[in-house]
Amino acid sequence: MSKKSSVLLIYTGGTIGMMQDVRSGELRPFDFKSLTKQIPELTKFDIELSSIAFKHPIDSSNMHPDVWVELATIIKNNYTSYDGFVILHGSDTMSFTASALSFMLENLNKPVVLTGSQLPIGIIRTDGKENLITAIEIAGSKLKGKPLVNEVCIYFEYKLYRGNRTFKYNSSHFDAFKSPNYPALAEAGVDISYNKNALLKPTKKALKIHTALNNDIAVLKLFPGISKKITSVIINTPGIKAIILETFGAGNATTEDWFLSEINQAISKGIIILNITQCHEGKVIQGMYETSSALKKMGVISGADLTFESAITKLMFLLGQQLNQTQLKKLLQSNLRGELSN
Numbered sequence: 001m002s003k004k005s006s007v008l009l010i011y012t013g014g015t016i017g018m019m020q021d022v023r024s025g026e027l028r029p030f031d032f033k034s035l036t037k038q039i040p041e042l043t044k045f046d047i048e049l050s051s052i053a054f055k056h057p058i059d060s061s062n063m064h065p066d067v068w069v070e071l072a073t074i075i076k077n078n079y080t081s082y083d084g085f086v087i088l089h090g091s092d093t094m095s096f097t098a099s100a101l102s103f104m105l106e107n108l109n110k111p112v113v114l115t116g117s118q119l120p121i122g123i124i125r126t127d128g129k130e131n132l133i134t135a136i137e138i139a140g141s142k143l144k145g146k147p148l149v150n151e152v153c154i155y156f157e158y159k160l161y162r163g164n165r166t167f168k169y170n171s172s173h174f175d176a177f178k179s180p181n182y183p184a185l186a187e188a189g190v191d192i193s194y195n196k197n198a199l200l201k202p203t204k205k206a207l208k209i210h211t212a213l214n215n216d217i218a219v220l221k222l223f224p225g226i227s228k229k230i231t232s233v234i235i236n237t238p239g240i241k242a243i244i245l246e247t248f249g250a251g252n253a254t255t256e257d258w259f260l261s262e263i264n265q266a267i268s269k270g271i272i273i274l275n276i277t278q279c280h281e282g283k284v285i286q287g288m289y290e291t292s293s294a295l296k297k298m299g300v301i302s303g304a305d306l307t308f309e310s311a312i313t314k315l316m317f318l319l320g321q322q323l324n325q326t327q328l329k330k331l332l333q334s335n336l337r338g339e340l341s342n
């Protein structure tokens with residue numbers, strides 16, 4: 001491998017590469033060549049840059065686990081040829097893709113940086129140029145010949161985050177992402193300053209990709225007055241393997257008999273119930289209040305400080321493995337890729 005860093009840019013779509021339809025005014029993805037033409041700076045890098053573009057770029061609201069498999073496979077097939085990877089992606093579901101890839105790419109020893117923008121690259125005030133240029137620089141960064149970052153991240157508006165700790169919280173500001181339960185991994189100013197203690201440590205093991213994902217998952221978001229009828233329909237969805245229970249505060253839920261009995265029945269049928277909080281900061285502590293004690297006793301799993309995006313994709317990943325219930329429950333509560341605080 002040459003001394004110059006090499007980065008593979010993978011273009012999936014998103015606002016960064018969109019253009020306005022003259023008649024309808026709608027934003028639609030356009031091809032990758034037109035995008036790179038808008039950023040002449042890309043030719044000035046001291047990094048060898050190659051690219052792969054999706055034939056049909058997508059708005060990330062059309063993101064799907066099959067595309068995550070495609071992305072993980074592209075990374076695996078090109079893993080030894082590049083020092084790092086940048087994925088251009090729409091911001092709407094970027095946190096889901098980053099979380100999914102973090103679980104799918106086991107023993108990752110190179111940076112995979114997702115980025116995009118809130119304004120298309122062709123717009124004069126675009127945030128896309130800075131995001132893309134710095135993401136490439138981060139993906140190509142090395143220390144003593146070794147990659148500095150060894151995980152799946154999101155770079156947006158001067159901050160690098162651990163992908164599986166993020167969520168999109170703003171649809172109109174340039175700083176669209178937050179990572180409330182984990183510090184930023186780096187901040188870009190005049191220099192890029194890395195928070196070395198926060199980065200995942202490299203491993204000597206070989207990259208292993210997991211492509212079996214199971215989406216037999218339902219989500220039950222609680223609200224005061226939630227009906228027995230709707231709750232029962234969700235919990236009794238045929239074929240369901242896991243339910244994410246989005247609870248209040250530190251993991252609290254109504255203590256009404258009908259509700260606890262529905263949850264109990266689901267657990268006795270072998271359905272995994274994962275308790276995550278509707279709050280963006282803090283974590284689930286089952287048993288802290290009376291309103292979560294019954295859940296704990298029944299065997300509801302605490303999601304601690306997992307984001308919703310991480311909870312969904314971690315379940316898809318674990319349900320896709322050939323695991324028994326005990327192994328699955330153990331791994332669900334274990335910190336696999338830095339997604340959970342100890």
Ligand code: ASP
Pocket residue numbers: 013014015016058059060061089090091092093116117118
């Ligand atoms: N709808 C766009 C997408 O996620 C929004 C964006 O890119 O920021 O593809």
